[in-house]
Amino acid sequence: MLAEDLDLAPWRERLARDGRVQIPGFLQPAVAERLAECLRTQVPWSTAERGQPDSPPWIGATLAQRMPAAYRRAVADFHFVYDRYLIVEAMKAGRDPHLPLHPLLVYFNSEPYLQAMRELTGDPSLAMVGAQATRYLPGQFLRMHDDRHEDEARRYAYVLNLSRDWEPDWGGLLHFVDADGNPDGAFVPRFNSLSLFKVPMKHYVGVVAPWARNPRLAITGWWHARPPARAA
Structure with a gap:
């Protein structure tokens, strides 16, 4: 599924x-198109808000009614609101086997793919890839955090971008923040690009603007190291 002409050497450096x-042209074009169409038309989305159970998508009047309270919660602490489809959980439950997201996750956890990612990162411990599909509608956001997790051996976070013709002033960029709390660059979610960063790293997804013509679509997750061996 990786693009046939993809050369990882310059990106490794x-x-x-x-x-x-951010690696452009990451997947074969036909694969990227099929995944994008799946996210646009097939995925049974839920809206995720930190600290709340997932619910049917907030669209129209529901979005207008619920977002003000979410913004108030975001004033005080780390917070997020975006739409998601948890691929790992769906596969374990046997839901939606027709979606091409499922074979994609199988591929992400295949030895050839994992070996390519070990070579890209120089990290031989990489052993597992998790994934969820994400959709950001106007007004949705992900506040600043660093992806650190005590119970998971996260080494790298990734975003496989699947939105066409995204413009920077639509919001939804992946922003980075340096150790002093200053802006430190951003990635525009270019179609079929892989945004990748080492964990922990401070970052956030900017609020998607009301004038964005399309939702921000992606497949996201982490590359995990092998879990430590448990004592007998």
Whole structure:
């Protein structure tokens, strides 16, 4: 599924230098198109808000009614509102087997793909890839955090971008923040690009603007190391 002409060597050097990189043309074009169409028309989305159970998508009047309270919660603490489809959980439950997201996750956890990612990062411990589909509608957001997780061996976070013709002033960029709390660059979600960064790293997804013509679509997750061996 990786693009046939994809050369990871220059991106390996940039990732080692900066701790983050955005790789264009990551998947074969036909694969990227099929996944994008799946996200646009087939995925049974739920809306996720931190601290709340997932619910049917907030659209129209529901979005207008619920977002003000979400913004108030965001004033005080880390918070998020966006639409998602949890691929791992759906596969375990046997839901939606027709979606091409499921074979994609199988591929992401295949030895050839994992070996390519080990070579890209220089990290031989990478052993598992998790994934969820995400959709950001106007007004939705993900506040600043660093992806650190005590119970998971997260090494790298990734965003496989699947929105066509995204414009920077539509919002929804992946922003980075340096150790002093200053802006430190951003990635526009270019179609069929892989945004990748080392964990932990402070970042956030900017609020999607009301004038954005399309939702921000992606497949996101983490590359995990092998879990430590448990004592007998």
